[in-house]
Amino acid sequence: MKILTLLGLLSACFLANSINIENSAGQFFSSGHTNNWAVLVCTSRFWFNYRHVANTLSVYRSVKRLGIPDSHIVLMLADDMACNHRNPKPATVFSHKNMELNVYGDDVEVDYRGYEVTVENFLRVLTGRLPPSTPRSKRLLSDDRSNILIYLTGHGGNGFLKFQDSEEISNVELADAFEQMWQKRRYNELLFIIDTCQGASMYERFYSPNIMALASSQVGEDSLSHQPDLAIGVHLMDRYTFYMLEFLEDIHPASKTNMNDLFKVCPKSQCVSTPGHRTDLFLRDPGSVLITDFFGSVRKVELTMDAINLTDPIKQMEENPVNGEEQKEVYSYADQLPVSEIIHQAELLLFFFPGSCVLLLFFCCYFQVCPCSLIWTQNRKLCATSTNRCLCAVSMVTSLSVKCNCLPVSVWRGHHEIQQKG
Amino acid sequence: MAITEVERRRGQLAALSIAAVVIIVGVPLWWRTTETYRAWLPVSQIKDLAKLQLHLSADVEVVFARGTVTPEQQKKVPLTQTQDEEHAVDEDTTLRYRYETKYRTATIMEEDALKKPTAAEADLSLHVLSESPCGSLVVYVIPESSSLLPEDVNVYIGQRRTALVRISAQMRVGKTLEQLLAHLEPRIKQVLQVMSFSHTDITVALSDRVRFRPGNKESIADSMRAFKSSPGYEITFSLLNPDPKSHQLHWDIEGAVQTYIQPLLTKLSPLANFSIDSQTLYYTMLGVTPRFDSSLEAYTLNADSLAHVINPVEARLGSNAASSNPVLNFLLYVPDIRHSPLYIHDHRKQEVPSNAFHSPRWGGIMVYNVNGFYGSETEFPVHVNINMAKVMGVFLAQLRLLLGVQSLSPPPGFLVAPCGSTGLADWELDRLMWSRSVENIATATTTITSLAQLLDQIGNIVINDNIAQQVSSAVTSLQLAMAELEVGNLGFALQYSKEAILASEKAFFDPSLLHLLYFPDDQKFAIYIPLFLPMCVPILLSMLKIVSEARQRRREKQAKKE
Numbered sequence: 006m007k008i009l010t011l012l013g014l015l016s017a018c019f020l021a022n023s024i025n026i027e028n029s030a031g032q033f034f035s036s037g038h039t040n041n042w043a044v045l046v047c048t049s050r051f052w053f054n055y056r057h058v059a060n061t062l063s064v065y066r067s068v069k070r071l072g073i074p075d076s077h078i079v080l081m082l083a084d085d086m087a088c089n090h091r092n093p094k095p096a097t098v099f100s101h102k103n104m105e106l107n108v109y110g111d112d113v114e115v116d117y118r119g120y121e122v123t124v125e126n127f128l129r130v131l132t133g134r135l136p137p138s139t140p141r142s143k144r145l146l147s148d149d150r151s152n153i154l155i156y157l158t159g160h161g162g163n164g165f166l167k168f169q170d171s172e173e174i175s176n177v178e179l180a181d182a183f184e185q186m187w188q189k190r191r192y193n194e195l196l197f198i199i200d201t202c203q204g205a206s207m208y209e210r211f212y213s214p215n216i217m218a219l220a221s222s223q224v225g226e227d228s229l230s231h232q233p234d235l236a237i238g239v240h241l242m243d244r245y246t247f248y249m250l251e252f253l254e255d256i257h258p259a260s261k262t263n264m265n266d267l268f269k270v271c272p273k274s275q276c277v278s279t280p281g282h283r284t285d286l287f288l289r290d291p292g293s294v295l296i297t298d299f300f301g302s303v304r305k306v307e308l309t310m311d312a313i314n315l316t317d318p319i320k321q322m323e324e325n326p327v328n329g330e331e332q333k334e335v336y337s338y339a340d341q342l343p344v345s346e347i348i349h350q351a352e353l354l355l356f357f358f359p360g361s362c363v364l365l366l367f368f369c370c371y372f373q374v375c376p377c378s379l380i381w382t383q384n385r386k387l388c389a390t391s392t393n394r395c396l397c398a399v400s401m402v403t404s405l406s407v408k409c410n411c412l413p414v415s416v417w418r419g420h421h422e423i424q425q426k427g
Numbered sequence: 428m429a430i431t432e433v434e435r436r437r438g439q440l441a442a443l444s445i446a447a448v449v450i451i452v453g454v455p456l457w458w459r460t461t462e463t464y465r466a467w468l469p470v471s472q473i474k475d476l477a478k479l480q481l482h483l484s485a486d487v488e489v490v491f492a493r494g495t496v497t498p499e500q501q502k503k504v505p506l507t508q509t510q511d512e513e514h515a516v517d518e519d520t521t522l523r524y525r526y527e528t529k530y531r532t533a534t535i536m537e538e539d540a541l542k543k544p545t546a547a548e549a550d551l552s553l554h555v556l557s558e559s560p561c562g563s564l565v566v567y568v569i570p571e572s573s574s575l576l577p578e579d580v581n582v583y584i585g586q587r588r589t590a591l592v593r594i595s596a597q598m599r600v601g602k603t604l605e606q607l608l609a610h611l612e613p614r615i616k617q618v619l620q621v622m623s624f625s626h627t628d629i630t631v632a633l634s635d636r637v638r639f640r641p642g643n644k645e646s647i648a649d650s651m652r653a654f655k656s657s658p659g660y661e662i663t664f665s666l667l668n669p670d671p672k673s674h675q676l677h678w679d680i681e682g683a684v685q686t687y688i689q690p691l692l693t694k695l696s697p698l699a700n701f702s703i704d705s706q707t708l709y710y711t712m713l714g715v716t717p718r719f720d721s722s723l724e725a726y727t728l729n730a731d732s733l734a735h736v737i738n739p740v741e742a743r744l745g746s747n748a749a750s751s752n753p754v755l756n757f758l759l760y761v762p763d764i765r766h767s768p769l770y771i772h773d774h775r776k777q778e779v780p781s782n783a784f785h786s787p788r789w790g791g792i793m794v795y796n797v798n799g800f801y802g803s804e805t806e807f808p809v810h811v812n813i814n815m816a817k818v819m820g821v822f823l824a825q826l827r828l829l830l831g832v833q834s835l836s837p838p839p840g841f842l843v844a845p846c847g848s849t850g851l852a853d854w855e856l857d858r859l860m861w862s863r864s865v866e867n868i869a870t871a872t873t874t875i876t877s878l879a880q881l882l883d884q885i886g887n888i889v890i891n892d893n894i895a896q897q898v899s900s901a902v903t904s905l906q907l908a909m910a911e912l913e914v915g916n917l918g919f920a921l922q923y924s925k926e927a928i929l930a931s932e933k934a935f936f937d938p939s940l941l942h943l944l945y946f947p948d949d950q951k952f953a954i955y956i957p958l959f960l961p962m963c964v965p966i967l968l969s970m971l972k973i974v975s976e977a978r979q980r981r982r983e984k985q986a987k988k989e
Contacts, residue, residue, distance in 0.1 A: 039651055039788045072738040076746060128941060136938045146751055149635070150651055150788065175947070181885060188877035189935060190635060258735055306733040307652070308773055309783040309791060309828075312820045313850055319682040319815060 036295070038152040038193045041302040042145060043068050043078045046127060048159030048168045050084035050119075055098075055239040056230050058086045060158045060200055060246040062108040063100045067253040068154065069112070071301030079130055079145055081117035083159075083169050093237060100242050100250065102234040116143050124174045131155075131182045133191065149190035154198070154299045158246065161201030163224055164209075180210040187213040194287070196299040200245050202227040205281040217264070217287045217294070221245035221271070222278035229277050244276045258301050264291040442969035449966060463887050466895035470879060472902050477519060477876045479636065481865065482913040484525040485623045486563040487615065492533045492541050494570035495594055500604045505531050508608075516630055517637050520869075524626075526619065527915075530608075533567070541567065546575045547844060550585035559588045561857055562917035564622055566590045566615055581840040582618060587853045590618050617838055622854040624861040632866040636873050652787040653831035656866045658929060659700040659752040660830075662688075663790075664822070665744060666707045666813075670763030674797055675808040678759070680705045683815035687823060690849040694856060695830070697921055698863055702752075706745070714739035717766055725768045728794075733771070733784050736792065755829055756790030757822045759813070761797055768796035783821045791825035793818060823850045831859055860921050864912060867924035871905055874931040888941070894934050901930035 045068070047061035065080055087096050087109045098109040117126060129135050130145050147153055159166060165173040186192055197218040199207050204220030211218065221228040221243065230240035231247040242250075248271040256262055268282050268291070284291050297303050496504060512524040533541070540552035559565050569575060569591055576583050576593055583591040592614050594607070630637065631650045654660065664684070668676050684703055692701045713736050717726040728736070746754055762769040771779045771794060785791035795818060801809045832855050837843050846852045875898060882888055908923035946954075 037651070039786075072735075074738065074742045076741075125941060129938070132941075133936050134938045134940055141746065141751060144751060148655055148753075148788075177947075185881060188881060189874065258738075302738055304734050304737045304786045304789065305651070306730070306737075306784050306786050308730060308733075308771065308779050309781045309785050309793075309821060309825055310779070311824045312781045312783075312817075313823045313827075313846070315687055315816045315820045315823070315848070317686055317816075317848055319679055320686045 036152070036194075036289075036298050037150065038298065039150040039305055040147075041073050041077060041152050041154070041299065042147045043073055043154040043156070044081075044130065044145060045078065045154075045156045046081040046122065046158070048083055048122065048157065048166060050169055052086070052089055052091045053239055054084070054159075055086050055237070056242050057158045058082055058084065059098050059100045059108060059242050061156065062098050062113065063106075063242070063246060063250045064156050064198075065113070066108050066110065067250060067256075068300055071253075071256060071297060072258050073300075073302040075114045076142065077302070078114070079117070079143070080113075080115050081122045081127065081130075082115050083119065083122040085119065091238075099234065099237065100247070102232050102241060104234070104236070114142070120169070122169060124168050124172050124178075127168070127174065128178065128182050132185045133189070145191070147191050150193050151191070152194045152196070152299050153192045154196045156198045156200075157207075158200040158243070161199070161203055161207065163203050164206045166199070166201060166207060176207045176210045179207060180212060183211060183216060184213045187215075194289075194294075194298070198249075200228060200243050204228065205283075208283050211283070211286060214286055215288055216283075217291065218283040219267070220281045221276070223281050226278040245271050245278075245280060248275055253296075253300065256296050256300065258297060258303060260295075260297065262296045264294040264296065267296060438969075439973050442966065442973065446966050446970060449962070463889045465882070465888075465890040466892045468879060468882070468890065468895055468898055469902055472906075473875055473879045473898075476872045476902065476905060479520045479869070479872055480523070481521070481629075481868065481909065482523045482525065483624060483629070483861070483865075484527065484913060484915040485619065486915055487526060487528045487619065488559070488563070488565045489528060489530045489611070489615065490533045490537065490565060490567045491530070492567060492569045492573075493538055494572065495568050496532065496604070496607070500607070501532055503604055505529075514626060516633060520633060520636055522626075522629060524624075528615070537567070541569060541573070541575065543575075546583045546585075546591060546842075549575055549591070550583075550587065550589055550844065553589050554585075554587045561588075561853070561860065562623075562915055564588050564590065564619070564854070566592055566618060568592050568594060568611065571595060576842070579840065580842040582614065582842070584618070584622060584837070584841060584843045584854070585852075586844050586847045588622070588857070590622065592618065617841075621837055621841065621843075622857070624858065628858070628862050629865055632862040633869045635866065636869045652828060654753050654755070654788055654829060656863050656870065656928070657699060657753055658925065659702065659750065661746075661750070661752050661754045662701060662703045662826075663744070663746070663754060663756050664703070664705040665756065665758045666705075667711045667740070667758055667760045668707065668709050669712045669761075670765075671709050671808065673764040673807045673809065674761060675810045676707075676761055676797075676813060677810065678813040678818075679815055683819050687816070687819040687850075688826070691823065691826070691851055694849050694851050695859075697918065698859060708743060711740060711743050712763075713760065717762075717769055723770070725770050726762070726766045727770050727772050729772050729776070730774050730784075737786055737789065740792075753788070754790075755826070757825065758790070758792040759818055760792060760794050761811075761813075762794060764798070764807075767798040769794050770796075781821045781824070783825065785825045785828065788829070790829065791822060793821050827851070831862065857917065860917050864908065864917070864921045864924045867921075867928045868905060868908055868912075871901060871924065871927040871931040874928075874935050875901055875905070878931070878935050882940075889939065891937075891939055894937050894940065897930045897934035897937075901927050901934060904930060 043065075045061050045065050047057045049057045061080070061082060065078065068078065069075070086092060087098050094104065096109065097104070097107045100106050100108045117130075130143070133145065135144055145153075157166060159168070161167060164176045167173050183195065186195075193215065195216045197208060197211075197216060199219070200221040201207075203222060203224050203226065205223045208216075208218035208220060222245075229244055231242045231244045233240045249267075252267065252270045268280075271280055273279050287294075491501075491504060507530070508528045510526045510528070512526075514522045514524075516522060536556055537553060540556060541549055543549040543552060553565075553567070557565075565588060567589065571594055573593065575591060581593050581595070585591070592611065594610065634650060664680055666676060666678055666680075668674060684705070688703065692703075695701070713728075715728065715732045715736050717728050719725075720727045740758065741756075744756060771782055771784060773779055781793070782795070783791060783793035795813060797809075797811045797813075800811050827850060832851065844852070846855065878898070882890060904923045904927035908920050908927055911917075911920035911923060
């Protein structure tokens with residue numbers, strides 16, 4: 006009897022396993038997305054806002070670990086903490102005290118840094134209205150089958166988020182930006198996480214479908230930081246993101262944890278503030294949404310069943326020497342400064358003004374016997390007295406040699422033309 | 428008293444004139460200087476486009492071979508029939524399909540072509556005789572006694588735009604023409620569904636406008652797999668060699684691309700521009716450890732772990748950073764010597780013959796085992812020449828799937844010819860052109876209507892002249908594209924739809940269309956009150972004073988009268 010029950014249990018196990026495989030295959034297509042994007046923004050600068058940069062970098066680390074490649078992550082950091090003058094350990098950003106975990110690593114690709122993190126740039130990234138010269142790594146190239154994770158952190162208030170200590174983004178603008186994204190079908194589903202004071206006010210105004218939002222505190226509450234590190238001298242992380250990071254460390258790319266577990270992260274006892282979430286705009290039930298739908302990048306895969314039978318041999322491309330020579334275009338740099346022409350002009354000068362010629366002109370002008378009557382009439386007044394004449398002759402020669410080096414050429418040409426006409 | 432009267436009068440006039448200047452000159456000036464510049468948009472035409480009525484028309488020519496119609500019927504045969512079908516997809520979108528069928532008898536040359544021994548040769552010689560324009564079909568009706576088609580096959584679909592239909596036994600001589608036509612109609616309709624457009628294809632192409640959830644898994648997978656219509660695509664072929672110490676791989680990628688892939692891309696050039704590049708990556712491992720299967724003496728990757736293969740590799744791939752076009756990646760992975768040979772198994776633990784898999788909207792990966800090329804005694808590294816024909820066969824099949832050439836299973840009794848050396852049959856190209864035109868038109872109309880709606884809703888976006896011009900040109904191209912689709916000129920319709928989508932995307936994503944900062948109402952009051960209130964208070968008070976004095980005077984006058 007016992008053997009029978011054992012056998013029965015074993016067979017039930019096998020059945021359940023096979024059903025599971027079918028289910029997991031079916032679940033691949035239930036979420037409706039084929040790629041994942043992440044937009045991670047830290048909006049504060051200055052050394053004492055170290056924790057905001059550490060927040061963003063720890064989410065970046067989790068997201069990369071779970072599979073989203075750098076080409077699909079837009080990371081915006083408003084200040085550089087790793088290379089800050091006040092960082093006692095340069096090139097590191099720690100998230101746990103006693104310097105346990107360095108979230109900066111050696112594989113961080115920051116797309117918008119420093120003063121590039123502005124409200125305008127953030128909205129441009131979301132709506133896609135970037136100037137044509139923007140490189141691919143700074144764009145959000147999502148399509149209608151992309152799940153996007155948006156993480157904002159910094160200082161905020163009731164209905165706004167502060168950027169760079171000089172401007173703000175309001176919840177109405179954010180809601181409008183998401184609506185524009187929806188109109189252009191730039192996302193399939195959107196997960197919005199915000200870790201600021203009074204964060205819940207930022208998702209109050211959303212009205213586009215398929216958005217799920219989480220915030221670290223309700224309106225009227227402050228989000229608090231977790232723990233300071235005495236060696237570095239600042240608070241290292243915010244509480245909500247710290248506990249979220251701990252939660253995410255347990256997730257691996259194949260895990261089946263769903264969103265309901267994420268909602269339970271950081272209860273009031275740990276966080277002091279009350280985290281909130283909003284799921285009324287989301288079409289699917291949060292219990293069926295996997296964490297890896299947003300934080301990871303599990304690709305859908307299909308097996309290729311057919312292949313095309315190709316029978317032609319590969320065409321050999323022969324290098325025809327004649328064609329090769331014709332096709333070779335010789336490229337050269339355009340002259341920025343026509344040095345050769347200048348030297349050539351100087352040579353022209355010397356050619357037309359050999360030393361004897363200069364002396365001849367000088368004496369002609371001094372003795373008022375000028376080869377060209379034009380020069381004589383121009384400088385007549387000046388050449389009244391002898392000293393004046395000397396000076397005038399010198400000035401004329403120098404001006405001639407500097408300015409009118411074309412004078413002899415025009416004389417020459419004129420002579421030439423007269424000859425031709427004649 | 429008279430002086431104060433004059434002064435009072437002057438004061439009143441002064442107050443009145445100041446008020447007049449403020450209201451007549453100041454208010455309009457303030458209005459004009461604080462309004463945002465919005466160029467004129469053809470809003471009424473855009474509203475018309477919001478209600479999309481697509482008319483698709485296909486031309487079919489039905490040719491009767493000898494033996495299918497009697498001589499008396501032959502005299503009646505040159506005739507034309509038109510059929511209309513109307514579908515309402517949702518309240519804003521209606522579709523109308525029109526099929527124009529022309530019947531005629533075969534010419535002598537066509538009869539000779541139909542006498543060829545096999546269907547493939549007949550198809551080739553028929554194609555030589557006449558080339559049908561894109562979007563149209565020719566169906567040859569052959570008698571039941573013909574030996575062109577095998578026993579259980581009634582319809583043969585060729586590589587070009589022809590199909591051969593065999594009439595069944597009961598349609599022997601003695602029936603009327605109407606009965607013959609009625610018998611042929613469902614067959615021809617099936618042929619049209621396969622070779623031209625079907626309702627499901629068109630509704631899937633409209634998915635940008637119509638957000639609906641199709642029932643079964645296959646149609647979800649189909650709609651998610653192919654890339655959306657885009658003006659260009661980048662294709663990258665990568666050779667992954669994790670073990671250069673053992674294998675020295677050589678692949679003639681340039682020749683292979685020129686011979687096998689380029690013909691397909693040239694054929695697809697009306698749809699989009701393609702740019703190809705290739706690279707070789709060394710020391711790149713798959714992210715998954717394959718399992719050793721002792722029964723096969725080989726390493727296996729099962730289907731569930733394939734999903735985790737792509738991500739670690741993708742980080743190393745690099746991309747052509749010049750444009751924002753979608754990228755298709757085709758990877759050829761040669762396993763290292765410790766994990767050779769490597770086979771991919773499906774869910775039922777069967778080996779996949781092509782040893783390849785693909786990911787929707789990303790690309791494909793093929794595993795190429797080279798352990799068969801050398802013995803165990805050779806000196807490493809071994810020089811291996813990769814058989815590009817086999818590799819490109821798989822990549823070509825994956826490329827077809829990713830670009831949207833559906834490999835649907837034909838209805839029973841149909842035989843579909845294998846696609847030619849270009850990798851794409853003419854009628855498959857037509858199908859793609861139909862669905863791409865419809866998709867472009869749907870996307871462009873949603874873009875334009877949502878842009879108009881957006882600009883209407885958010886009042887403080889500046890609309891420059893170039894945006895208005897792009898919108899107008901997009902609207903014109905859309906109207907032209909829909910007109911060409913209605914007539915049946917598929918090539919022109921696709922071209923206009925591409926222009927429409929380019930113009931509409933340019934208008935929508937113009938960098939200047941960022942809305943000015945949002946000011947809540949209390950902030951607006953906070954700005955205007957310190958400017959205008961000190962000015963308005965004296966004017967208002969003097970107005971009130973004038974009015975109260977006038978009323979008092981009227982009361983005095985009335986009292987005087989009484």
